[in-house]
Amino acid sequence: MSLFEHHVEFVTALRDAGLTISISEGLDAANAVQAVGLADREQLRAVYAATLVKRQSHRTIFDNVFDLYYPLVYGSAATDRNGGRAAEPVRESPPPWAVNDPLRLQLREELSEYLRTGDEQLAQGIARDAVAGFGALQGFQPGRPSWSRTTVLDRLAPQTLLANLLEQMLGDDRDGIAEQRARTAIDQRLRRFTQLVEADVRRRIAEQTSFRAAARSGVRPGIDRVAFLSATKTELAALRREVQPLARRLAARLAHDHRRGKRGALDMRRTMRNSLSFGGVPVDTAHRPRHPVKTDLVVLCDVSESVSSFAHFTLLLIYALREQFSRVRAFAFVDDIDEVTRFFAPGGDILDSITQLGEQAQVTWLLGRTDYGRAFELFEERYADAIGRRTSLLVLGDARSNYGPLALDTLERLAAKAKHAYWLNPERTAVWDTGDSAASRYADVVPMVECRNLTQLGEFVKSLA
Amino acid sequence: MTAWFDSPDAVARGLADVGYLADSATATTVFLATTLERPVLVEGPAGVGKTELAKAVAATTNAGLVRLQCYEGLDEARALYEWNYKKQLLRIQAAPAEQAWEQTHDDIFTEEFLLTRPLLTAIRRDEPTVLLIDEADKTDVEVEALLLEVLSEFQVTVPELGTIAATRRPFVVVTSNATRELSEALKRRCLYLYLDYPTPEREREIVLKRVPGIDADLAEQVVRTTATLRTLELKKSPSVAETIDWARTLVALGAATLDEKTTSSTLGVVLKHATDHARARKELDLPPAE
Numbered sequence: 001m002s003l004f005e006h007h008v009e010f011v012t013a014l015r016d017a018g019l020t021i022s023i024s025e026g027l028d029a030a031n032a033v034q035a036v037g038l039a040d041r042e043q044l045r046a047v048y049a050a051t052l053v054k055r056q057s058h059r060t061i062f063d064n065v066f067d068l069y070y071p072l073v074y075g076s077a078a079t080d081r082n083g084g085r086a087a088e089p090v091r092e093s094p095p096p097w098a099v100n101d102p103l104r105l106q107l108r109e110e111l112s113e114y115l116r117t118g119d120e121q122l123a124q125g126i127a128r129d130a131v132a133g134f135g136a137l138q139g140f141q142p143g144r145p146s147w148s149r150t151t152v153l154d155r156l157a158p159q160t161l162l163a164n165l166l167e168q169m170l171g172d173d174r175d176g177i178a179e180q181r182a183r184t185a186i187d188q189r190l191r192r193f194t195q196l197v198e199a200d201v202r203r204r205i206a207e208q209t210s211f212r213a214a215a216r217s218g219v220r221p222g223i224d225r226v227a228f229l230s231a232t233k234t235e236l237a238a239l240r241r242e243v244q245p246l247a248r249r250l251a252a253r254l255a256h257d258h259r260r261g262k263r264g265a266l267d268m269r270r271t272m273r274n275s276l277s278f279g280g281v282p283v284d285t286a287h288r289p290r291h292p293v294k295t296d297l298v299v300l301c302d303v304s305e306s307v308s309s310f311a312h313f314t315l316l317l318i319y320a321l322r323e324q325f326s327r328v329r330a331f332a333f334v335d336d337i338d339e340v341t342r343f344f345a346p347g348g349d350i351l352d353s354i355t356q357l358g359e360q361a362q363v364t365w366l367l368g369r370t371d372y373g374r375a376f377e378l379f380e381e382r383y384a385d386a387i388g389r390r391t392s393l394l395v396l397g398d399a400r401s402n403y404g405p406l407a408l409d410t411l412e413r414l415a416a417k418a419k420h421a422y423w424l425n426p427e428r429t430a431v432w433d434t435g436d437s438a439a440s441r442y443a444d445v446v447p448m449v450e451c452r453n454l455t456q457l458g459e460f461v462k463s464l465a
Numbered sequence: 466m467t468a469w470f471d472s473p474d475a476v477a478r479g480l481a482d483v484g485y486l487a488d489s490a491t492a493t494t495v496f497l498a499t500t501l502e503r504p505v506l507v508e509g510p511a512g513v514g515k516t517e518l519a520k521a522v523a524a525t526t527n528a529g530l531v532r533l534q535c536y537e538g539l540d541e542a543r544a545l546y547e548w549n550y551k552k553q554l555l556r557i558q559a560a561p562a563e564q565a566w567e568q569t570h571d572d573i574f575t576e577e578f579l580l581t582r583p584l585l586t587a588i589r590r591d592e593p594t595v596l597l598i599d600e601a602d603k604t605d606v607e608v609e610a611l612l613l614e615v616l617s618e619f620q621v622t623v624p625e626l627g628t629i630a631a632t633r634r635p636f637v638v639v640t641s642n643a644t645r646e647l648s649e650a651l652k653r654r655c656l657y658l659y660l661d662y663p664t665p666e667r668e669r670e671i672v673l674k675r676v677p678g679i680d681a682d683l684a685e686q687v688v689r690t691t692a693t694l695r696t697l698e699l700k701k702s703p704s705v706a707e708t709i710d711w712a713r714t715l716v717a718l719g720a721a722t723l724d725e726k727t728t729s730s731t732l733g734v735v736l737k738h739a740t741d742h743a744r745a746r747k748e749l750d751l752p753p754a755e
Contacts, residue, residue, distance in 0.1 A: 022653055028501065032656075035500045036473065036493060043473060046493035054652040056508060056643075056659045118666070176750035177725050181689035184696055185665065240698060245643070252644045352744075 007033070010069045014052060017061050018225070021052050041070060057224050067199045068206045072124065093134045093151050103133045104155060112161050115189050116169065123189070127196035130156055135201055147201045149194075158190055224454040228310035228426050236309055240316065242454060247320030250462055264288040295392045295419070295464070299330045300337075300379065302397030303363055304370040310426040311396050312354050314451075317461060318394075319344040319353075329386055332357065333375035336365040339383065372397070372438070373405030380410050392464060393418040395446060398427050399439040406438050412445045424451040424460065469499035469526055469593070469636065485514070485521035486663075486671050494658040495522060504616045504637035506601075506652060509660035511642060512704020518660070519597040519638035528593035528636070533583035535604040541611060545621060547580045574625035584615050587635045594635035601651075602641040609648055612639075617654050665692045668708060676712040686723040687712050694735065697748050703735040711735050725751050 011026050029051040036047050045066055053062045094101050107130050114122045134155040136145035162183075169182050223242060226235050270286035278284075299318060301311035315330055332340045338361045343353045365374075387393060393415060415421035423446045425432065425439060432439035432448075439448060451457050470476045477492035487495070495518075498505040507515045523530040533544060553573040560569045581589065587596040598612065615621060616639075619631040639655060641647060663671065668688040673679065688708060695702045703711075711734045720727045729751040736742050746753070 020649070025653060028503070028656075031501060032497050035497060040489075042489055043493050046490035047497060049490065050494040050497055050505075050656040050658060054506070054649075054655075054657045059659065177690065177723070177728055180693050180749050181686065184693040185689060187696070188692070237698070244700060249644055249646075 003038075004030075006069065010048075010065070011052070013065050013069065014062065017065055019053065019058050019061065025052055025054075041072065044070060060223075064199070064202065068202060071203045071206075073128065093136055093148075093155065096155065103129075107133070107156060108158075108161065111156065111158055111193070112165060114193065115158075115161060115165055115186050118185070118189050120192075123193050123196055127193060127200050131197060131200045131204065135197075135204070147204050149198050149201045152197050152201070153194065158193065162186060226454070227452045228313060229307065229452070231309060236313075239313055239454065243313070243316045243320050246454065246458055247317060250321060250458060251324060295325055296388065296390050297325045297328045297392050297394060297464075298386050298418070299328065299394045299396065300375070301330065301332055301395075302334070302370055302372075302375075303332045303357075303361075304334045304368075306370075306400070307396075307398050307426055310451075312357070314396050314424065314457060315340075315344070316353070317457060321461060331379060331383065331386075332361050332363050333379075334363045334365075334368055335371035335374050336363055337375050337378045337382070338362040369402045369404075370397075370400060371404045372399065372401040372442075373407035373410075376407040376410045376414065380414060384414075387414060387417045389417075389419060391418045393421040393446075394464075395421070395423040395442075396426075397423075398425060398437065399423070399432070399442050399448075400436045401438055403436050406441060408441065408445055411442065415446050421446045422460075422464075423448040424457075425449065426452055428452065470496050472496065479525035480518075480521050483521050483524040484674055485517060485525075486667060486674060487518070487521075488663070488667060491518065491658060491660065494656055498656050499636055501656075502634045504639055504655045505658055506639045506641065506647070506655035507658045507660055508641050508643050510662065510702065510704065512706040513660045513662060514705055515638075515640040515660055516597065516599055519595055519640075522636060522638070523595040526593055526595075528595045529590060530595050530597060531583050531587040531590070531635070532597045532599060535598065535600045535602075535608070537603055537605065539604050539608050541608075543582055544584050544608060544611065545582050545615075546585045546623060547582065548574070549578045549580050553578050576626075579623070579626070584612075585621055585629070587637075588615070588619060588621055588631040589629060590635070591632055593633065596635040596637045598637065598639045600642060601639045602643060602645045602647060606648070609651055613648075613651055613654065616651075662695060662702070663705065665689060668692075668705065671705060672709060672712045675709050676716060679712055679716050680721070683715060683721065683723060684712060687715065690723055690728065691735065693749070694745060697744055699736065699741045699744060700738045701736070701741065707735045725749075729753075 007030060008026075011021055011029070015021055029048055032047045032051050033044065036043055038044055045063075048066060049059070049062060053059055094104075098104070107126055110122065110126050113119075114126060130152050131147065131149075135147045135149065135152045137148055137151065138145065165186060166179060166182055170178055223235065223238050226239070228239075231239060264287050267286040267288045271282050271284075274284045274286055275282040297318065299315065301315060303311050311332070318325075318328060318330075328341070328344075330340045330344065331337055340357050340361050343357045343361070395411075423442060425448055427437070427439075427450070429450050431437070432443075442448060449456075449460055451460055470479065473489065473493040473496040476496045477487050477489070480487045480492070480495075494505060497503070507518060509515055520530060522528070556573050556578070557569055560572075583596070587594050601609070601612070616637060619634050620628055622628045639651075662668075665688045668691070669681075669684050672684045672688060673681065676684070691703050691708045691711070711731065714731055714734050715723065715727065718727075718731070728749070729746070732742055732745060732751070736745060745751070
């Protein structure tokens with residue numbers, strides 16, 4: 001394959017992975033590659049990133065695809081570390097109990113060295129050898145193993161190096177802040193190492209199948225497209241970090257739209273005064289600014305295990321946008337219901353709010369299984385006055401009520417009392433009504449919106465305020 | 466036209482000479498922008514040196530820096546050009562009675578009465594120029610459309626004067642804090658650079674370079690602590706500028722190490738929110754403030 005074709009295919013793979021790349025950007029990239037040359041891999045990465053990736057949320061996708069198309073090495077090429085030692089031959093992963101495997105001991109030794117010094121090249125070498133030595137699993141065809149990052153990390157167990165390392169780095173001098181600093185450094189290097197192992201596993205898979213197939217399967221969506229329900233722990237943290245910027249963006253846009261929104265009623269006095277400069281002809285009409293209509297918001301959210309990340313996240317966003325609503329009250333339920341407004345004090349800390357909510361809110365009753373029917377009835381019984389003429393009612397949940405009662409008429413009464421009512425469902429529309437989901441039966445009473453990721457949530461909140 | 470830089474490495478060296486330590490991605494992007502004559506769109510958290518980059522490029526190439534600070538309500542008259550009405554009025558009033566109107570008309574729409582604003586200034590300059598369009602996300606969509614024309618063709622049309630094209634294309638840096646997504650059209654015409662917080666190693670170099678007289682160990686401790694603070698979920702993570710401030714404060718106080726007590730008493734230099742303070746104190750196990 002010529003270099004040019006490789007470039008074209010790389011761009012196509014990026015498009016497949018969800019990046020929008022115009023023809024002119026593709027041309028730019030080709031020109032740019034010519035201007036800089038192919039000598040340095042990290043430089044090539046920078047060149048492609050500058051010309052093709054115009055959105056930071058796409059950066060991870062880009063890096064993954066780039067690593068596939070422009071890998072550091074092919075196969076198990078010899079690495080020149082350890083004085084030209086030959087590369088480890090690929091072998092089947094030894095069983096987990098083989099803790100004294102010589103390769104394992106050696107790699108752990110080296111890994112410990114990397115975690116102390118942060119030498120990137122060393123880490124790349126270890127990652128390659130580790131995948132060769134521990135990542136191969138029996139594949140469908142003989143001679144074509146399949147690869148697993150979990151096995152590699154399991155066998156090496158880098159976390160267990162931590163205690164020893166801290167001992168070495170700090171000695172007896174283990175006051176709080178020095179230890180914190182060391183831990184952060186090691187954590188960052190450990191994450192980097194995990195990334196390198198993942199990248200190497202993807203590369204080996206790609207060599208066996210095809211680049212494009214691997215690019216399609218092994219690449220996770222950008223953070224604004226990550227579905228709340230399938231987010232990993234790191235992605236959840238990243239999502240939480242996105243709350244403030246997203247709220248800021250939304251608030252800026254809302255304020256902006258508001259100012260340029262429709263003009264209010266005619267201001268007679270100012271129109272007359274303006275007309276004086278045109279000899280009494282009202283050329284410029286003056287208008288009163290419109291009064292901003294702010295809505296009360298009542299949020300009912302299902303915080304059971306299956307959807308809690310979604311509910312917490314949505315609550316956080318709404319609280320970050322507090323200024324856009326005149327009053328927000330939040331209620332959490334599983335099979336009992338409790339008001340949780342108190343946990344979101346202005347200027348409060350996001351993480352604390354979530355932890356407190358988890359510890360202190362009285363949301364479970366007997367079984368601790370989601371019971372929408374009971375929750376709605378209890379809400380009407382205890383907090384009916386929360387809903388008034390100006391209130392928007394927002395229900396967050398997957399509408400999976402464990403085949404329990406639905407209390408449709410209660411919800412209908414509540415919705416009728418409110419100005420608007422919406423239901424945000426974090427599940428794909430395609431799986432609504434499967435199993436115990438009562439999505440469409442609730443949707444008959446309250447309009448239901450699919451809300452799976454940041455983008456959809458942002459759009460919805462914007463339409464609300 | 467002479468080239469700005471020979472290679473990405475030359476960029477990195479040049480920037481380092483004026484005290485800006487660029488990583489390889491930054492150097493490569495700047496090199497590309499100068500070679501392909503494209504604007505660079507720089508995004509990233511506040512205080513990582515987006516504006517500083519433009520200044521550093523100007524300083525190292527001895528180019529003039531023209532800055533357009535964007536804000537809401539910025540319009541053509543403030544960004545591009547404006548006719549000097551008052552002077553034109555004076556000229557009309559001062560015109561001799563026998564002069565024909567056509568003559569006066571031709572007179573008042575000349576260079577003399579033109580007030581050039583940053584965009585036009587940058588285009589008309591003959592010397593090497595760095596044009597910095599700061600915080601482009603603050604402007605309205607209309608101005609973005611205006612930028613689009615200027616940045617893709619490097620020319621401006623003034624109806625009374627005709628089209629003014631750049632004799633020498635400026636090096637354009639557009640910065641954005643991403644309060645709003647810039648339009649696809651603008652992004653397509655720009656090269657993109659995301660400046661993130663630097664790695665601790667690089668940040669240590671920056672601190673050593675920018676804070677004279679700091680001990681290498683102390684610098685190491687400061688950047689490691691800042692890195693730790695950045696992993697906490699804070700409202701506002703400490704920026705590079707704040708790290709430098711912190712290092713300066715410690716030097717001024719004559720602190721030899723950054724232990725719990727010093728951290729606790731100087732935390733206000735890096736964290737500017739009360740809740741962030743509380744969180745940091747809890748996570749780092751700091752003694753309460755005195």
